[in-house]
Amino acid sequence: xxxxxxxxxxxxxxxxxxxxxxxxxxxxxxxxxxxxxxxxxxxxxxxxxxxxxxxxxxxxxxxxxxxxxxxxxxxxxxxxxxxxxxxxxxxxxxxxxxxxxxxxxxxxxxxxxxxxxxxxxxxxxxxxxxxxxxxxxxxxxxxxxxxxxxxxxxxxxxxxxxxxxxxxxxxxxxxxxxxxxxxxxxxxxxxxxxxxxxxxxxxxxxxxxxxxxxxxxxxxxxxxxxxxxxxxxxxxxxxxxxxxxxxxxxxxxxxxxxxxxxxxxxxxxxxxxxxxxxxxxxxxxxxxxxxxxxxxxxxx
Amino acid sequence: xxxxxxxxxxxxxxxxxxxxxxxxxxxxxxxxxxxxxxxxxxxxxxxxxxxxxxxxxxxxxxxxxxxxxxxxxxxxxxxxxxxxxxxxxxxxxxxxxxxxxxxxxxxxxxxxxxxxxxxxxxxxxxxxxxxxxxxxxxxxxxxxxxxxxxxxxxxxxxxxxxxxxxxxxxxxxxxxxxxxxxxxxxxxxxxxxxxxxxxxxxxxxxxxxxxxxxxxxxxxxxxxxxxxxxxxxxxxxxxxxxxxxxxxxxxxxxxxxxxxxxxxxxxxxxxxxxxxxxxxxxxxxxxxxxxxxxxxxxxxxxxxxxxxxxxxxxxxxxxxxxxxxxxxxxxxxxxxxxxxxxxxxxxxxxxxxxxxxxxxxxxxxxxxxxxxxxxxxx
Numbered sequence: 001x002x003x004x005x006x007x008x009x010x011x012x013x014x015x016x017x018x019x020x021x022x023x024x025x026x027x028x029x030x031x032x033x034x035x036x037x038x039x040x041x042x043x044x045x046x047x048x049x050x051x052x053x054x055x056x057x058x059x060x061x062x063x064x065x066x067x068x069x070x071x072x073x074x075x076x077x078x079x080x081x082x083x084x085x086x087x088x089x090x091x092x093x094x095x096x097x098x099x100x101x102x103x104x105x106x107x108x109x110x111x112x113x114x115x116x117x118x119x120x121x122x123x124x125x126x127x128x129x130x131x132x133x134x135x136x137x138x139x140x141x142x143x144x145x146x147x148x149x150x151x152x153x154x155x156x157x158x159x160x161x162x163x164x165x166x167x168x169x170x171x172x173x174x175x176x177x178x179x180x181x182x183x184x185x186x187x188x189x190x191x192x193x194x195x196x197x198x199x200x201x202x203x204x205x206x207x208x209x210x211x212x213x214x215x216x217x218x219x220x221x222x223x224x225x226x227x228x229x230x231x232x233x234x235x236x237x238x239x240x241x242x243x244x245x246x247x248x249x250x251x252x253x254x255x256x257x258x259x260x261x262x263x264x265x266x267x268x269x270x271x272x273x274x275x276x277x278x279x280x281x282x283x284x285x286x287x288x289x290x291x292x293x294x295x296x297x298x299x300x
Numbered sequence: 301x302x303x304x305x306x307x308x309x310x311x312x313x314x315x316x317x318x319x320x321x322x323x324x325x326x327x328x329x330x331x332x333x334x335x336x337x338x339x340x341x342x343x344x345x346x347x348x349x350x351x352x353x354x355x356x357x358x359x360x361x362x363x364x365x366x367x368x369x370x371x372x373x374x375x376x377x378x379x380x381x382x383x384x385x386x387x388x389x390x391x392x393x394x395x396x397x398x399x400x401x402x403x404x405x406x407x408x409x410x411x412x413x414x415x416x417x418x419x420x421x422x423x424x425x426x427x428x429x430x431x432x433x434x435x436x437x438x439x440x441x442x443x444x445x446x447x448x449x450x451x452x453x454x455x456x457x458x459x460x461x462x463x464x465x466x467x468x469x470x471x472x473x474x475x476x477x478x479x480x481x482x483x484x485x486x487x488x489x490x491x492x493x494x495x496x497x498x499x500x501x502x503x504x505x506x507x508x509x510x511x512x513x514x515x516x517x518x519x520x521x522x523x524x525x526x527x528x529x530x531x532x533x534x535x536x537x538x539x540x541x542x543x544x545x546x547x548x549x550x551x552x553x554x555x556x557x558x559x560x561x562x563x564x565x566x567x568x569x570x571x572x573x574x575x576x577x578x579x580x581x582x583x584x585x586x587x588x589x590x591x592x593x594x595x596x597x598x599x600x601x602x603x604x605x606x607x608x609x610x611x612x613x614x615x616x617x618x619x620x621x622x623x624x625x626x627x628x629x630x631x632x633x634x635x636x637x638x639x640x641x642x643x644x645x646x647x648x649x650x651x652x653x654x655x656x657x658x659x660x661x662x663x664x665x666x667x668x669x670x671x672x673x674x675x676x677x678x
Contacts, residue, residue, distance in 0.1 A: 003524050010516035125537050220540070229513070
């Protein structure tokens, strides 16, 4: 039973990590139906920004919590700027082009950002400081849970609730939903569609950056390539949960995290990825739109 | 016309005569020299692997002969090219045998060595390679006449397992790998050695997914398996994540890995959690005075830095000649026994050969992270 609980919590943490990245994927897809492949790179840039800021502040002798907050804010601002710029440069000119063109453009942005960081920084793995303070837990719990895991879990939950609130209950959220339903109609009734889309990218990038800081701090190392694998997994999670749906992205991520954790724990880690993707195929056979996705009829 | 034919005949006669001169003067003092064959690629695209061995043999032999030779006899080199090809190597071996070679230094490539070994074995000739790393050459037991001064591909796994069993005295071991050729190969050897030894049990054998965001599930699995030590085949990015996660979960499981982890980046990334981790890595010979002297001699004689396997070949030549000296003759059984029992000082350190023919004390050492640095454990 203890083993089950450990695997459950391990899967929960891993799922929350995927979820922080998957939220951005699913939001952007929900609004403009673009699979933003550069999203993983935004996450990676967030982690690098936080590392640079944290290193400088550590040298100045700031206290840990202040460093965590300032590094997170810096990462969020910097990554959002990248997300905003990428949208303006690479996606906006293609808004009226076929969807495939924007997708290829996204892959281009992803490769560009990866190589840019590789050249500007380094190809080596860099150590990332543990910014989240470690609390001591008592005997039976210390093997099971640690404070960084709790912080990741809480952040994911809070971000998910805030985003849902933003979309369901604010004026901006209403504009986002309107844009998602019918872009031209929204324009006709006075919604500034460009602004809404930019805002979506900024929010998506901000969650990815937050994820970058927390995950890098939990794992302890980063390099220019971390965004790719994390991005692919988060994308799978978003599809699993039903792409376009905010709670779906979180649920899909958790299901993926648990699948991997239990499969490794009870069967074998040799085929962990194989099994995770088999599971995805299986879900999509029975629910083509994902677990929480609504099956929508094609727009005519 | 006549003149031309005559000239050609003259040439042929001259050539035959000259080759006779090469062949026959050797005959009368033949009993007074010890013939050391040197076989390997000396031409072709792999020549750079074979030529340093010839130079090493020349340097050692020059030294030995200057001191009066061995058992009162001078040492003579018989250098033969096998261009690293198994089909050529058999001819090379036959040729050396027809020249009545006493011992052979070579061959260089594993494939060529294997092809030639059978021929030497039938004629009871001892062969020592400075470079053939294929594990089966010594492990199969097919070639009792074969020795080598380089560690075989599985040496790291062997060293890790022996260290875990003899020094750390663990009873339960988890063997993990990153599914790559290098890591998986090592892990499979480690598992085999552990299972053959029977002093410890392999409680877990698994491949992990390289580059995953975290390894909590596999870490929990290690904990549940009750393993006292983890032997990991792979590289440092995964190793540092696993070690960090184990230590964060307050697990004190010993972590042993390979030279893919014996990298300063590992310590830099895993920080305080790297402390106490064991890793195997190439033995440090840079401080060995004999190695420094051998490299100096090479520079003096040839004007360049030595090439691949130079020190291994230097040590092999010394080991062979020393064994003949100790045995008192070039008799197969006596030399074989001397190789296995007597230590000899070489640039690689003090070596002798185990019953399979691998040099003891050559190749890899265990290192441990102590105060943020890899320290070689003696």
